[in-house]
Amino acid sequence: MNAAVVVATYNERENLPGLIHAILQHPGYRVIVVDDDSPDGTGAIADELAATTSGRVSVIHRTAARGLGRSLVAGLQRALSEGADFIFQMDADFSHDPRCLPDMAAATTDADLVLGSRYLKGVSVVNWPLHRIILSSFANRYIRAITGLEPRDCTTGFRCWRREALARIPLDGLISDGYAFLVEQLHLAQRLDCRVREVPIIFVERRAGRSKLSGGVLLESAILPWRLRLKR
Ligand SMILES: Nc1nc2c(ncn2[C@@H]2O[C@H](COP(=O)(O)OP(=O)(O)OP(=O)(O)O)[C@@H](O)[C@H]2O)c(=O)[nH]1
């Protein structure tokens, strides 16, 4: 197995060490942390982990304007240039269970992009307040209705790419940055005829730290589906 897991971080100091430990339990997996100069010192913790894990963890320190989308682009490009065959993206806060990684990789036998989906079998979300579930499930209906995307969970951040498919995505051309980035990335994959498959995951509310969901991020997510539709 030659897999790289891209983890974007902003103020995840309590979560990152445990997460990296759990990912590295899988032989053949390495981690690329993309930190946005977190005020809580996550970047320095990532450097310490990189120094003690025999080259299996690398860290990208970003200092430009912070953003999830640009961070993921930097990490995914690094994974491609390092030659990984399977490239994951996942959140740092334990909402995505590292134990699911091998099953997601296995699901690429008949797919180019595997989505860890919260909405395949009803709603598999644990400990989210009701308003977050309503917001997320409304967002998915809205996105599907406007863009014609088919997956049940278009905003999931837990993804596994086959290298050849990710290499075809013009990552530098993606314009959005918050959760909208995830929708734009999926839309592009579908337009480029990637075979997209969903596998069920159980999403658990973040273990520690605070959410970065903001009004600006939500507004971008509300507008993006219309931009994608107009493009089509
Ligand atoms: N590098 C970077 N990472 C970010 C940024 N915003 C969020 N992240 C990371 O992206 C992942 C998802 O962000 P979250 O804040 O957990 O968003 P969420 O999962 O929708 O919300 P909660 O889990 O409720 O907090 C986490 O690993 C964050 O640390 C950012 O601006 N830059």
Ligand SMILES: [Mg+2]
């Ligand atoms: Mg989260």
